[in-house]
Structures are given as structure tokens and as C-alpha cells.
Amino acid sequence: MRLTLRPVIDAGAFLAAYDELRSSMPSVPPHVGAERDGPLVRTVGWPRGGFVEYWDPVGLEGDALDELIARQVQFFAERGERFEWKTHAHDRPADLADRLRAAGFVADPRETVLGALAGAIAAAPVLPPSVGLREATEQADFERIADLDARVWEDPNTHGLAAMLAERRAFDPHSIAVFLAEAENEVICAAWVRFRGDTAFATLHGGATLPGWRRRGIYRALVATRAGLAAERGYRYLQVDASEDSRPILERLGFVAITTTTPFIWSPRG
Numbered sequence: 001m002r003l004t005l006r007p008v009i010d011a012g013a014f015l016a017a018y019d020e021l022r023s024s025m026p027s028v029p030p031h032v033g034a035e036r037d038g039p040l041v042r043t044v045g046w047p048r049g050g051f052v053e054y055w056d057p058v059g060l061e062g063d064a065l066d067e068l069i070a071r072q073v074q075f076f077a078e079r080g081e082r083f084e085w086k087t088h089a090h091d092r093p094a095d096l097a098d099r100l101r102a103a104g105f106v107a108d109p110r111e112t113v114l115g116a117l118a119g120a121i122a123a124a125p126v127l128p129p130s131v132g133l134r135e136a137t138e139q140a141d142f143e144r145i146a147d148l149d150a151r152v153w154e155d156p157n158t159h160g161l162a163a164m165l166a167e168r169r170a171f172d173p174h175s176i177a178v179f180l181a182e183a184e185n186e187v188i189c190a191a192w193v194r195f196r197g198d199t200a201f202a203t204l205h206g207g208a209t210l211p212g213w214r215r216r217g218i219y220r221a222l223v224a225t226r227a228g229l230a231a232e233r234g235y236r237y238l239q240v241d242a243s244e245d246s247r248p249i250l251e252r253l254g255f256v257a258i259t260t261t262t263p264f265i266w267s268p269r270g
Contacts, residue, residue: 009120018258022053023039023041025041029168032046044083047160050082050083053086054085077268082269087100089259097262101264105266113258115239116254116255117237121238121253126224127221131216133180145178145206146161147187149206165178168194177193190207191223193205200237202230242255
């Protein structure tokens with residue numbers, strides 16, 4: 001029997017392309033602001049707060065880095081808006097995380113950045129007989145997905161998720177595809193894929209699954225579906241920020257650990 005070898009991703013090439021993606025200006029709706037401040041890109045006005053993407057191959061140090069951090073805090077404090085500074089293990093300097101903590105940021109759980117070739121992950125989804133899979137396009141579906149997230153994570157503050165999904169799809173319906181799995185008219189798993197413009201990347205998000213429906217291949221089916229759509233549209237890479245729960249599943253499917261990422265959150269409420 002002849003074995004089919006799965007293409008192997010070049011982790012170095014992936015990381016270089018990923019860092020270039022991080023430093024690029026995003027496409028955002030008219031009411032969302034995007035601007036540069038030195039080596040970072042800042043976006044403001046999303047339903048769930050602002051966002052800072054920082055990549056500096058040289059790395060600001062000392063007072064210069066503290067001043068950059070202080071400018072972001074002052075900017076968002078004046079708006080009364082929380083924001084996230086997304087750090088990575090290979091960011092310079094090495095004490096960036098310590099300086100963010102000193103400025104009042106709080107770290108969320110660390111995630112692993114996983115990469116794969118879209119064509120190697122794409123496959124026909126395999127689902128239990130009682131489960132249906134479809135694309136979500138309506139506000140009511142996005143609200144049901146937010147309710148699912150609230151149940152899975154036991155967090156009532158997920159209302160911004162529905163607004164974010166609806167907003168991205170209304171602004172550019174070709175930049176995002178949202179999928180949900182249902183059983184007996186109940187949403188049991190949901191996930192989405194973002195297509196990053198003219199880059200090589202499609203990024204995978206979501207994947208919350210009700211506890212009673214785990215270990216039945218539903219999350220894997222959603223990964224395969226999104227990978228297939230990405231490959232069909234000509235995107236080379238898949239990228240995921242994976243929790244410790246989803247990382248083993250994705251690695252078994254062929255994803256490779258590239259680096260780690262830790263979100264640091266600053267809020268006007270402290």
C-alpha cells in the first residue's frame with residue numbers, strides 16, 4: 001500500500017510571513033480607526049475594545065519602550081476604552097511583558113501560534129448523523145453563537161462577539177466566513193475563518209463546543225471545512241492562536257507550533 005505524505009510546513013518561512021502580516025495595516029470598517037505609532041499598529045472602535053499589534057525586529061528598549069507603552073495607555077484612557085496588546089515569545093526586547101505589567105496591563109492565558117498549509121488540512125467534514133453544519137450569515141445566528149460562547153466559557157460578557165461578527169461580515173463579506181454546527185436546533189459548536197486580504201494567510205477563530213458534544217469530531221470537521229474554503233480561495237497558510245485544549249487536536253491534524261502569544265489587557269477600570 002502506497003502512503004501519501006502530508007506536505008510539511010517550513011516554520012521559519014511561516015514565521016517571517018506571519019511577522020510581516022502583524023506589521024501590515026488592517027482593512028477595517030469606516031468607523032474603526034487604524035493608525036501607526038512607531039513600530040505598532042493601533043485599531044480603535046471595535047465593539048470589544050481596541051487592539052495593538054506590535055512587531056519590531058530591532059526592539060525598542062528602556063525609556064523609549066516605556067514612552068511608547070505610556071502613549072497607548074494615555075490614548076485609550078482618554079477614550080475610556082479597554083485594549084489588548086498582543087505579545088509574542090519572540091518579540092523584542094525580552095522584558096516587554098514586564099514593562100506592560102508595570103504599566104497596569106494584566107496578562108490573559110498564553111496561547112500557542114500554530115501554522116499549517118491550508119491544502120494539507122482541507123478535507124471533507126465528517127460529522128455524527130444527528131449534526132448539521134452550515135454557514136451563518138444572519139444576526140440571529142451570530143447572537144446564538146455568542147450565547148454558545150457564554151455557556152461554554154461561563155462568561156456573560158460575550159455580547160460583543162455577535163456585534164463583531166456582524167460588523168466584519170457587513171463591511172466585507174468576503175473577508176470572513178462563519179460556520180455553526182447544530183443538533184436538534186441547538187448550536188453546539190461554532191467557528192469562523194478570516195481571509196487576510198492579499199496576504200497568504202487565513203486565520204481560524206472560535207471553536208467553542210458544548211461539553212456534551214466534545215470528542216465526536218465536530219471541532220475537527222469545522223477545521224477541515226474552513227481549511228477547504230481557504231485552499232479553494234488560494235490562501236497558502238492557516239494560522240491559529242490555540243488554547244491548551246485545542247492545541248493537541250490541531251497538532252494531530254498536522255498543525256505545527258511556531259511561537260506563543262500572550263494577550264495583555266489594559267482597562268480604564270483597572
